[in-house]
Amino acid sequence: MELKFTEEQLMMRDMVRDFAKKEIEPNIEKMEKGEFPREVLNKMADLGLMGITIPEKYGGSEMDFVSYIIAIHELSKVSAVVGVILSVHTSVGTNPILYFGNEEQKQKYVTKLAAGEYLGAFCLTEPSAGSDVGSMKSKAVKDGDHYRINGSKVFITNGGEADVYIVFASTDPSQGSRGISAFIVEKDTPGLIIGKDEHKMGLHGSRTVQLTFEDMKVPAENLIGEEGDGFKIALANLDVGRIGIAAQALGIAEAAYEAAVGYAKERVQFGKPIAAQQGVGFKIADMATAVEASKLLVYRAADLRSRGIACGKEASMAKLFASKTAVENSIEAVQVFGGYGYTEDYPVERYFRDAKVTEIYEGTSEIQRLVIGKHLIK
Amino acid sequence: MNFKLSEEHEMIRKMVRDFATKEVAPTAAERDEEERFDREIFDKMAELGLTGIPWPEEYGGIGSDYLAYCIAVEELSRVCASTGVTLSAHTSLAGWPIFKYGNEEQKQKYLRPMAEGTKIGGYGLTEAGSGSDAGGMKTTAKLDGDHYVLNGSKIFITNGGIADIYVVFAVTDPTSKHKGTSAFIVEAGFEGFSVGKKEKKLGIRSSPTTEIIFDNCRIPKENLLGEEGEGFIIAMKTLDGGRNGIAAQAVGIAQGALDASVEYSKERVQFGKPIVANQGVSFKLADMATSIEASRLLTYQAAWLESNGHSYGKESAMAKLMAGDTAMKVTVEAVQVFGGYGYTKDYPVERYMRDAKITQIYEGTQEIQRLVISRMLTK
Numbered sequence: 001m002e003l004k005f006t007e008e009q010l011m012m013r014d015m016v017r018d019f020a021k022k023e024i025e026p027n028i029e030k031m032e033k034g035e036f037p038r039e040v041l042n043k044m045a046d047l048g049l050m051g052i053t054i055p056e057k058y059g060g061s062e063m064d065f066v067s068y069i070i071a072i073h074e075l076s077k078v079s080a081v082v083g084v085i086l087s088v089h090t091s092v093g094t095n096p097i098l099y100f101g102n103e104e105q106k107q108k109y110v111t112k113l114a115a116g117e118y119l120g121a122f123c124l125t126e127p128s129a130g131s132d133v134g135s136m137k138s139k140a141v142k143d144g145d146h147y148r149i150n151g152s153k154v155f156i157t158n159g160g161e162a163d164v165y166i167v168f169a170s171t172d173p174s175q176g177s178r179g180i181s182a183f184i185v186e187k188d189t190p191g192l193i194i195g196k197d198e199h200k201m202g203l204h205g206s207r208t209v210q211l212t213f214e215d216m217k218v219p220a221e222n223l224i225g226e227e228g229d230g231f232k233i234a235l236a237n238l239d240v241g242r243i244g245i246a247a248q249a250l251g252i253a254e255a256a257y258e259a260a261v262g263y264a265k266e267r268v269q270f271g272k273p274i275a276a277q278q279g280v281g282f283k284i285a286d287m288a289t290a291v292e293a294s295k296l297l298v299y300r301a302a303d304l305r306s307r308g309i310a311c312g313k314e315a316s317m318a319k320l321f322a323s324k325t326a327v328e329n330s331i332e333a334v335q336v337f338g339g340y341g342y343t344e345d346y347p348v349e350r351y352f353r354d355a356k357v358t359e360i361y362e363g364t365s366e367i368q369r370l371v372i373g374k375h376l377i378k
Numbered sequence: 379m380n381f382k383l384s385e386e387h388e389m390i391r392k393m394v395r396d397f398a399t400k401e402v403a404p405t406a407a408e409r410d411e412e413e414r415f416d417r418e419i420f421d422k423m424a425e426l427g428l429t430g431i432p433w434p435e436e437y438g439g440i441g442s443d444y445l446a447y448c449i450a451v452e453e454l455s456r457v458c459a460s461t462g463v464t465l466s467a468h469t470s471l472a473g474w475p476i477f478k479y480g481n482e483e484q485k486q487k488y489l490r491p492m493a494e495g496t497k498i499g500g501y502g503l504t505e506a507g508s509g510s511d512a513g514g515m516k517t518t519a520k521l522d523g524d525h526y527v528l529n530g531s532k533i534f535i536t537n538g539g540i541a542d543i544y545v546v547f548a549v550t551d552p553t554s555k556h557k558g559t560s561a562f563i564v565e566a567g568f569e570g571f572s573v574g575k576k577e578k579k580l581g582i583r584s585s586p587t588t589e590i591i592f593d594n595c596r597i598p599k600e601n602l603l604g605e606e607g608e609g610f611i612i613a614m615k616t617l618d619g620g621r622n623g624i625a626a627q628a629v630g631i632a633q634g635a636l637d638a639s640v641e642y643s644k645e646r647v648q649f650g651k652p653i654v655a656n657q658g659v660s661f662k663l664a665d666m667a668t669s670i671e672a673s674r675l676l677t678y679q680a681a682w683l684e685s686n687g688h689s690y691g692k693e694s695a696m697a698k699l700m701a702g703d704t705a706m707k708v709t710v711e712a713v714q715v716f717g718g719y720g721y722t723k724d725y726p727v728e729r730y731m732r733d734a735k736i737t738q739i740y741e742g743t744q745e746i747q748r749l750v751i752s753r754m755l756t757k
Binding site for chain 2: 261370
């Protein structure tokens with residue numbers, strides 16, 4: 001056991017911390033008004049953050065998975081929006097091609113995604129197929145050297161901004177989840193229609209859109225793996241995606257805690273800082289303890305993943321616990337700030353709004369419990 | 379960064395788990411019912427080297443670390459929390475202050491037999507009128523020639539009556555609140571030492587908890603531990619490490635309760651399927667397992683920090699806080715999973731639930747942990 005970060009990991013942490021403070025924090029207001037942080041992403045690309053775990057030969061930084069999780073954690077402390085953009089771009093926007101694509105696809109797409117020239121997105125969820133992937137309605141029909149895809153997708157993070165979409169559609173509806181295939185779809189593909197932007201409670205500045213495919217014509221060479229591999233491809237990156245969102249939740253939870261403790265030490269009522277009241281001090285102790293536990297769960301899962309050890313249960317536990325902590329801590333942070341916490345003058349109301357989605361996407365907390373429960377009775 | 383336990387730690391876990399299953403578990407319910415401490419179990423632990431896990435071989439220990447010790451307490455507590463706390467008080471509360479603050483002679487004379495397990499250790503800090511507020515202590519120690527004379531009494535002493543060696547705190551200078559307290563090594567055979575009332579308890583019933591009384595108890599001057607006036611610091615530092623042991627105990631209790639619940643819910647059939655096939659049950663198990671994992675990681679982190687010479691006060695308080703609360707919640711849920719059977723003594727979960735409660739109280743209540751943590755964070 002060795003619980004300290006390596007030198008390389010510490011460098012990543014310090015670099016991202018510094019970057020987030022200088023380059024992201026000043027843009028929060030614009031993002032809250034709905035502006036997509038394109039410039040921030042370009043600067044992240046310059047630092048090699050858009051392909052942290054991707055091998056150098058495909059244009060990435062070839063660092064370990066723990067370093068990638070450190071980046072999401074630190075980015076999310078300042079902006080959960082930038083955190084989720086990076087998580088989606090890497091875990092489900094790039095990795096499926098890296099792990100299941102052929103050499104040509106990797107050269108053509110992964111190199112650009114890793115360098116940040118392209119932004120990635122992942123299109124799995126449909127109006128009536130969330131966690132129940134097998135009930136997917138989008139269909140892909142082979143037509144000579146193309147597939148024609150029809151259907152619609154919802155809740156697509158980075159939609160409308162991405163250059164490359166990983167799209168899932170059924171090539172054989174009689175096979176249920178085994179009939180699903182995965183395709184690489186470029187943004188200018190005819191028949192790819194960007195629908196309405198969701199108006200969300202939080203994560204303002206991260207675009208979440210509906211997509212419609214109307215006879216969308218995708219070259220046959222853009223099929224990832226074999227026909228029917230889609231479900232496997234979608235599942236293969238679940239752990240990575242979950243640990244990423246767990247790290248995002250950890251960032252929000254920690255930011256909420258730090259804001260609360262900072263304010264509680266300064267805010268004087270009845271002649272002393274409110275932190276000196278047990279009603280507030282004990283809240284802070286509970287928040288800090290939950291952050292510490294989340295951190296250990298998140299980094300333990302990341303450490304397992306970076307060693308190539310199975311971590312399905314641990315990833316689910318990390319996400320379940322860290323997202324719960326994000327929600328609870330952000331609620332408590334608003335409470336510590338009192339009336340001020342309810343205003344946009346302080347960031348805690350944003351944390352409160354951003355936190356909730358971490359219990360929902362990449363598998364709801366109920367799905368995480370389902371996964372953990374299955375592991376327990378194996 | 380590497381969360382994997384070393385082979386040495388895995389070996390100790392396996393050894394203690396085997397021992398706990400074969401030698402401790404079979405009589406756990408009966409010892410609980412009879413409120414009976416079993417010296418034979420302690421002697422067998424001594425044979426395996428469990429009574430001196432973190433102490434160097436030169437003091438009779440096995441030269442491992444605090445993480446290994448916590449793993450041992452966890453595994454014992456998984457089947458019997460009383461056995462867990464016997465070892466925890468023996469090691470963290472009696473052994474640790476002698477190892478850290480004792481001189482060479484004291485270590486050879488007292489730490490060695492404790493590490494070897496021929497003697498049992500205890501710790502006397504709490505008094506009827508001073509729990510967490512150790513500054514309110516009334517027991518006095520007056521120097522009289524080459525002896526200190528102790529007068530007063532201590533309550534809630536784990537291993538009381540079975541211990542041979544106690545680390546005891548008394549006021550040597552009543553004019554100075556904290557700096558007037560000193561620590562002493564007291565042998566059970568010293569003149570003027572006696573064991574008072576044995577508590578009847580809700581849980582950890584096979585771990586004896588008694589009052590100890592000093593009536594002009596004469597202690598050789600050389601049994602002063604550390605310097606005069608250093609007692610308060612020794613007491614507080616000892617509790618920091620003690621919290622790791624109690625956190626480990628709490629993790630063990632919770633894991634025992636979860637294991638029992640998983641097994642039962644797979645077997646118990648209602649409405650034509652095992653009850654675990656209902657999300658109402660399996661989600662409970664998932665939440666139990668997740669809190670246990672969080673508590674275990676906090677506990678191991680604190681023990682790892684201590685083992686590697688880093689500061690660990692805040693982390694051990696966090697570990698104890700979360701693990702204690704987890705043990706309580708998880709054991710209540712375990713009884714719920716077992717339904718009516720869980721409420722009976724035919725299954726161990728009611729014992730786990732009774733045992734769990736103490737982990738929220740001793741070595742500093744949860745409220746004291748929150749106080750310790752919040753003070754460190756808002757300094």
